[in-house]
Amino acid sequence: MINSTNNVTINKDNSKKLDRKTNVISIIFLNRKFLLLLLFVIIYAFFAIFAHNFNTFQNIESIMIFSVEIGLLALGETLVITSGFGGIDLSVGSMVGLSAIIIGELIGKLGVNMWLAIIIGLLAGMGAGLFNGLMIVYAKIPPLLTTLATMYLYSSLALLISMDQYGNAMPISNFPSAYSIFGQLTILGIPLQFILFFVPITIILYLLVQKTIFGKHLLATGTDEIVAKLSGINVKNIRLWVYTISGLLAAIAALIETSRIASARPDLGSNMNLEAITISVLGGTYIFGGIADIIAVFIASVLVIVLDNGLFLIGVNTIWQTGALGFLLVGALILDLIIRKRSS
Amino acid sequence: MQLLKRRESMILFFIVALIIFFSIVTSGRFASYSNIIQILVNAVPIIISSIGMTMIIITAGIDVSAGSVVGLVGMTVSVLSLQGIWSPYDWIIGLLLGALLGFFNAILIWNLKIAPIIATLATMGIYRSLVFTVSGGRWAIGMPSLLLWIGSGTIFGIPFSIFLMVALIIYFIYFMARRVTGRNIYAIGNNIEAARTAGVPVGKTIFFIYTLAGMLYAISAFAILGRTGLAQSTMGTGFELEVIAAVVIGGTNILGGEGTIIGSLIGALLVAVIEDGIVLANIPPLLTDFVLGALILIAISIDVVIKRREIA
Numbered sequence: 208m209i210n211s212t213n214n215v216t217i218n219k220d221n222s223k224k225l226d227r228k229t230n231v232i233s234i235i236f237l238n239r240k241f242l243l244l245l246l247f248v249i250i251y252a253f254f255a256i257f258a259h260n261f262n263t264f265q266n267i268e269s270i271m272i273f274s275v276e277i278g279l280l281a282l283g284e285t286l287v288i289t290s291g292f293g294g295i296d297l298s299v300g301s302m303v304g305l306s307a308i309i310i311g312e313l314i315g316k317l318g319v320n321m322w323l324a325i326i327i328g329l330l331a332g333m334g335a336g337l338f339n340g341l342m343i344v345y346a347k348i349p350p351l352l353t354t355l356a357t358m359y360l361y362s363s364l365a366l367l368i369s370m371d372q373y374g375n376a377m378p379i380s381n382f383p384s385a386y387s388i389f390g391q392l393t394i395l396g397i398p399l400q401f402i403l404f405f406v407p408i409t410i411i412l413y414l415l416v417q418k419t420i421f422g423k424h425l426l427a428t429g430t431d432e433i434v435a436k437l438s439g440i441n442v443k444n445i446r447l448w449v450y451t452i453s454g455l456l457a458a459i460a461a462l463i464e465t466s467r468i469a470s471a472r473p474d475l476g477s478n479m480n481l482e483a484i485t486i487s488v489l490g491g492t493y494i495f496g497g498i499a500d501i502i503a504v505f506i507a508s509v510l511v512i513v514l515d516n517g518l519f520l521i522g523v524n525t526i527w528q529t530g531a532l533g534f535l536l537v538g539a540l541i542l543d544l545i546i547r548k549r550s551s
Numbered sequence: 552m553q554l555l556k557r558r559e560s561m562i563l564f565f566i567v568a569l570i571i572f573f574s575i576v577t578s579g580r581f582a583s584y585s586n587i588i589q590i591l592v593n594a595v596p597i598i599i600s601s602i603g604m605t606m607i608i609i610t611a612g613i614d615v616s617a618g619s620v621v622g623l624v625g626m627t628v629s630v631l632s633l634q635g636i637w638s639p640y641d642w643i644i645g646l647l648l649g650a651l652l653g654f655f656n657a658i659l660i661w662n663l664k665i666a667p668i669i670a671t672l673a674t675m676g677i678y679r680s681l682v683f684t685v686s687g688g689r690w691a692i693g694m695p696s697l698l699l700w701i702g703s704g705t706i707f708g709i710p711f712s713i714f715l716m717v718a719l720i721i722y723f724i725y726f727m728a729r730r731v732t733g734r735n736i737y738a739i740g741n742n743i744e745a746a747r748t749a750g751v752p753v754g755k756t757i758f759f760i761y762t763l764a765g766m767l768y769a770i771s772a773f774a775i776l777g778r779t780g781l782a783q784s785t786m787g788t789g790f791e792l793e794v795i796a797a798v799v800i801g802g803t804n805i806l807g808g809e810g811t812i813i814g815s816l817i818g819a820l821l822v823a824v825i826e827d828g829i830v831l832a833n834i835p836p837l838l839t840d841f842v843l844g845a846l847i848l849i850a851i852s853i854d855v856v857i858k859r860r861e862i863a
Binding site for chain 2: 293295297342346347348349351352353355356357358359360361362363364366367370374376481484485488494495524526527528529530531532533534536537540541544
């Protein structure tokens with residue numbers, strides 16, 4: 208409501224951006240990718256100088272490992288927010304927990320074939336996301352409420368599934384050794400999940416948003432729903448897909464995380480919801496929909512992990528991670544505001 | 552039929568039905584005087600905070616930093632009181648701190664034009680980190696009983712927090728219905744541009760509600776402290792979502808413009824009745840969140856159906 212005027216200014220900025228293509232500075236600052244890369248270089252250089260063991264092979268590896276799961280959730284969140292109608296997904300963390308415990312129960316307790324269990328787990332994530340979409344599209348419940356409700360529903364469901372005969376939620380840890388390929392292997396020092404999941408998914412989503420008709424329709428839906436409808440875009444279908452993809456990405460994150468820690472717990476991802484949204488917004492996703500930069504979100508997820516990791520290594524309590532994230536978010540938005548005022 | 556259309560009365564019927572159900576299942580234990588008081592005491596923090604959250608949501612805003620404010624205020628007053636500062640001073644400091652944190656939210660939202668959900672998301676993280684900084688990661692325990700009195704004291708055998716809650720509810724129902732600022736809140740939620748044109752001080756009102764909400768969260772923190780007797784760094788995590796759930800079940804429109812304090816009160820009571828009933832009826836407590844989630848969906852769906860009928 209309050210920001211209703213921002214939409215206009217942003218469109219104005221975009222057209223101005225094209226006019227001034229020669230102006231290098233404005234390209235760097237008006238393009239979220241470059242801004243984040245600049246931040247990345249500064250932060251990285253800072254920690255490389257001041258933090259012991261930061262710029263080492265092992266540490267870079269662990270940064271890559273930790274950026275995958277939250278990064279996937281942030282990418283899903285980006286699509287959801289971009290679809291407009293107050294799009295937001297508070298249930299991504301719960302979907303991680305739900306998918307994780309389904310895969311874990313199937314493999315660990317019921318002895319189902321590993322690949323079959325994984326497929327069922329991924330389908331469960333998609334189903335959970337689709338349910339969100341159905342409630343939002345057909346029951347017309349605002350996304351914030353739908354996903355607030357399903358956040359409770361899915362995490363409770365995950366706890367129920369993991370319940371033993373005494374009524375306690377139990378983690379499952381007896382995975383076959385083959386299961387470790389999703390989260391514990393490296394190729395030439397690069398974590399497998401980074402090159403096998405995170406990078407390809409980022410590229411696919413980038414192509415989906417920027418190069419396909421689906422992407423064009425998604426951006427149009429998020430920018431102005433009524434105009435999109437009048438142009439013959441199936442707004443309902445777009446939203447259903449977006450929430451389903453968010454569920455699928457949460458399930459993939461669950462697969463990777465359970466493999467990495469070799470354990471499936473119902474509370475996996477319980478505090479990842481808000482972090483995923485934060486990263487997405489940091490990556491330039493416009494909270495009222497219609498503007499997304501997949502590559503920038505990718506950079507933002509790595510940036511946040513670098514920040515977490517560096518702060519830890521220079522001896523700042525890990526508790527400040529959430530605070531640093533908050534400052535980073537506010538800082539990025541204030542920078543945005545200043546740049547926009549300057550350029551208009 | 553007219554009565555059924557009112558969200559509040561519908562949920563009230565639902566509450567009564569649940570009370571009867573739980574009373575039968577627990578062979579009367581549920582409806583005992585002490586248990587009813589217990590339900591009310593448990594609901595007090597959410598009800599008090601829901602007053603502020605209702606106003607915020609009516610202006611089409613949202614505040615997800617509520618839980619972190621509760622944690623930061625609760626921890627700060629506990630640590631101060633342990634260092635020997637007299638409890639009434641702690642209360643004043645706590646209220647001022649809550650107001651300050653809410654004011655800071657308002658600066659981000661109004662002056663920097665950051666969307667409320669993003670602004671409060673950021674401060675949620677920042678305030679939570681501050682809780683750990685204040686506590687040093689340790690529990691605060693052994694606070695003077697005067698500090699805890701807001702949550703644990705009784706007058707004529709009835710917990711003080713219930714009196715406090717009733718007083719706040721009554722005042723703010725009056726405030727929203729009769730005072731200019733209260734009406735301005737609805738005006739902003741309905742159409743911010745029209746409100747501005749009509750001379751509503753939009754900025755001032757936004758600052759007022761977020762600051763007030765911060766103070767109400769602080770009072771909730773005192774009530775929680777009194778009930779638990781200790782402050783942990785995780786105090787208040789997830790609290791914001793419970794408050795939002797209560798407000799929304801109570802019929803406040805998340806898109807702004809409509810909602811009532813009394814609705815949020817009833818929404819919070821419904822949640823409290825269910826949480827208490829599940830424990831007493833020996834239903835696995837893991838189900839509580841499931842019921843809460845289902846309830847939000849059902850309550851909103853009914854709303855949507857009713858609205859569609861009205862249009863048709």
